Amino acid sequence: MTTPQKQPFLYVVVCAGGVAGDVGKLITAAQGRGWQVGVVATPQGLGFIDAEAVEAQTGHPIRSAWRRPGDPRPLPPADAIAVAPATFNTINKWAAGISDTLALGILCEAYGMGTPIAVLPCLNAAQAAHPAYRQSLRRLREMGVRIGGGEPYGGTEAGHAAFAFRWEEALELLEPGRA
Incomplete structure (x- = not known):
């Protein structure tokens, strides 16, 4: 008799990027590939998403704050993490090892645990031009983080509206052999 194989569990870390409201697209794609999410x-970032819809889609509560000692863990351990959209602030704090939010704490710990991570930056061209951003991307790559994403969007609201964000790229980066 064979034992059923456990579905892998994906954490999706959502930052306050303008596309965050569409995170359901990534959840749907991940579930279609056999992930629990x-x-x-x-x-x-919590203010950018429809929490009720996301919780209904995943069947799990959204985490955004530390749990108290003794509280149960609301999510199983992550087999992989997708950070999408990833903002300038989160990328730079993460690369510097700053752990002042639950999301950053999870990302900083994931490196030490060997958890595969894919990140899809979502920032404008002016932010991307900052030298700290380039240094942060270099450090994250050195840590084994798989970085995707296309060009930064233009610095205007109209430029953001035309910005194409490929949610599925996070899953492609996490496929075996895509390190």
Whole structure:
């Protein structure tokens, strides 16, 4: 008799990027590829998503704050993590080892645990031009983080509206052999 194989569990870390409201697209794609999904939102990112819809879609509560000692863990351990959208702030804090939110704490610990991570940056061209951003991407790559994403969007609201965000790229980066 064979034992059923456990479905892998994906944490989706959602930051306060303008496309965050569409995170359901990534959840749907991940579930279609056999993942169970739990969402961890930055405190600001939480305001960019429809929490009720995301929780209904995943079947798990959204995490955005630390749990108290003795509280049960609401999500199983992550087999992989997708950070999408990833903001300038989160990328730079993460690369510097700053762990001042639950999302950053999970990302900083994931490196030490060897958890595969894919990140899809979502920032404008002016932010991407900052030298700290380039240094942060270099450090994250050195840590084994798989970085995707296309060009930064233009610095205007109209530029953001035309910005194409490929949610599925996070899953492609997490496929075996795509390190």
